[in-house]
Amino acid sequence: MKLISIPANPVPEDVVTGTLKTPDRIDLRFARWAPPPGRKGTVCIFQGRAEFIEKYFEMARELRARGFAVATMDWRGQGMSQRMLRDPKKGYVESFREYETDLEAFMREIVLPDCPPPYFAIGHSMGASILTRIAHRGYRWFDRMVLCAPLIKLGPQLLTPYAKPAVNFLNAIGMGRSYVPGGGPAVVASQPFIGNVLTSDPVRHARTAAILEADPSLGLGSPTNAWASAAFSMMREFEDVNYPGKIRQPIMMIAAGRDVTVSTAAIEEFAGRLRAGSHLIIAGSRHEMMMETDRYRAQFWAAFDAFVPGSPAF
Numbered sequence: 634m635k636l637i638s639i640p641a642n643p644v645p646e647d648v649v650t651g652t653l654k655t656p657d658r659i660d661l662r663f664a665r666w667a668p669p670p671g672r673k674g675t676v677c678i679f680q681g682r683a684e685f686i687e688k689y690f691e692m693a694r695e696l697r698a699r700g701f702a703v704a705t706m707d708w709r710g711q712g713m714s715q716r717m718l719r720d721p722k723k724g725y726v727e728s729f730r731e732y733e734t735d736l737e738a739f740m741r742e743i744v745l746p747d748c749p750p751p752y753f754a755i756g757h758s759m760g761a762s763i764l765t766r767i768a769h770r771g772y773r774w775f776d777r778m779v780l781c782a783p784l785i786k787l788g789p790q791l792l793t794p795y796a797k798p799a800v801n802f803l804n805a806i807g808m809g810r811s812y813v814p815g816g817g818p819a820v821v822a823s824q825p826f827i828g829n830v831l832t833s834d835p836v837r838h839a840r841t842a843a844i845l846e847a848d849p850s851l852g853l854g855s856p857t858n859a860w861a862s863a864a865f866s867m868m869r870e871f872e873d874v875n876y877p878g879k880i881r882q883p884i885m886m887i888a889a890g891r892d893v894t895v896s897t898a899a900i901e902e903f904a905g906r907l908r909a910g911s912h913l914i915i916a917g918s919r920h921e922m923m924m925e926t927d928r929y930r931a932q933f934w935a936a937f938d939a940f941v942p943g944s945p946a947f
Contacts, residue, residue, distance in 0.1 A: 634662045634713060637687050637848045641840050645693050649747075653706075655738040657731075660715040661706050662686065663743050666693055668702035675748040676941075677775070678705040679736070681758030681782075681921075682724060683821065683853040685712030687844045691837075692755075692923055695934070702748050706739045708732055708760075711853045718810055722818035722854035725810060729867045732763045733770075740774050753941050754778045757923060758895060761886075762867060768882035777883045779937055782892055782920050784864065785871050786899035790830065800861040809859030816855025820845060823852060830893050832919050834926040841924065871899075877906035884909065885940045887933060890916035911940075 634652050638644045650664040664686050668675070676696045678689050686705055693703045707714035709732070710725055717725040726732065744752060754775045756764040761783035768778065786792070800813055812818075821831075823845050826838045845852050856864070870876060886904040888897040897914060904912030913936050915922055918929040925933075 637844055639843055639847050641843055642690050645690055653738055653742045655734050659709045661735055662713040663706040665704040665748060666697055672749045673700040674751040675702040675704055676753045676755060679756040679760030679764060681760055683711055685851045688841055704744050704748050709735055712851055724853050724856040724860050726863055727859055728863050733767055751776045757781045759784050768880045777941055780884060780886045781922055782889050782895050783900060784895050785903045786868055786896040788893045788895050790893040797865050800858045803858040804862040810857055812855045813858055813861050818854040820852035831921045832924045837924045877903050878908055880907060886912040887936060888914045889918040889920055889922050890914050892920045894920040
């Protein structure tokens with residue numbers, strides 16, 4: 634399975650890539666990089682909705698420079714993993730348990746057999762919420778997790794009063810495979826920098842757009858009603874005040890101060906109830922803090938280095 638390389642975003646060296654098949658017969662693309670000499674373990678990167686492996690090449694290099702092996706994958710329905718509907722631009726699952734199936738297959742088929750322990754995880758947005766769910770269910774593959782802008786609750790831009798009842802109703806009457814109201818096939822990451830709410834870094838924004846221009850098949854449009862209904866179902870679970878206290882996994886949650894995609898306040902409240910957790914707000918950062926300007930990314934890496942054994946701070 635190929636990786637897309639462009640001059641502004643070349644594939645990091647020493648990569649192994651391919652596909653794995655989940656128990657429900659979905660093909661997922663993966664990539665893994667061996668650690669440099671004096672290995673310290675493996676960091677697994679779990680993307681947000683509509684993202685893809687190529688977007689995290691820079692982070693793979695930074696992690697390997699810290700002495701880690703790196704492993705990552707495309708979730709079902711995005712990147713170069715198997716798309717779920719005839720229209721490949723539609724983001725679709727019936728339940729977020731399907732993503733948990735992806736994660737478990739990735740760990741059992743790729744990480745545990747071929748990557749050096751100990752294992753750590755970085756998750757962004759949707760990926761971070763899936764890691765939260767598997768930690769709540771008691772899976773302990775990872776020594777520590779760093780969760781960036783986790784989808785605990787939607788931010789003010791997306792959480793309109795009618796959003797939840799509308800998508801739940803449309804899903805219930807058989808329109809789960811249709812785009813959410815107002816949505817369509819347009820790929821957000823390909824839109825102009827001016828007016829975007831994901832990053833304040835024009836260079837990294839342009840790099841993502843260039844990757845999508847090189848291979849438009851990586852792009853994903855709006856969610857479907859079924860995906861949105863599944864997301865609301867997951868977020869309803871997170872509303873239980875006892876939910877965080879049942880997680881024993883050491884977690885650091887990092888929120889973005891200018892995030893309008895997910896709720897920074899909800900992340901802070903949730904993280905405050907974790908038994909083995911801590912949290913940080915990067916003031917000024919937008920939602921995609923790992924695609925932000927260097928001054929915000931430096932704060933992310935400082936937090937990571939202080940939290941994850943084997944990083945330079947240790």
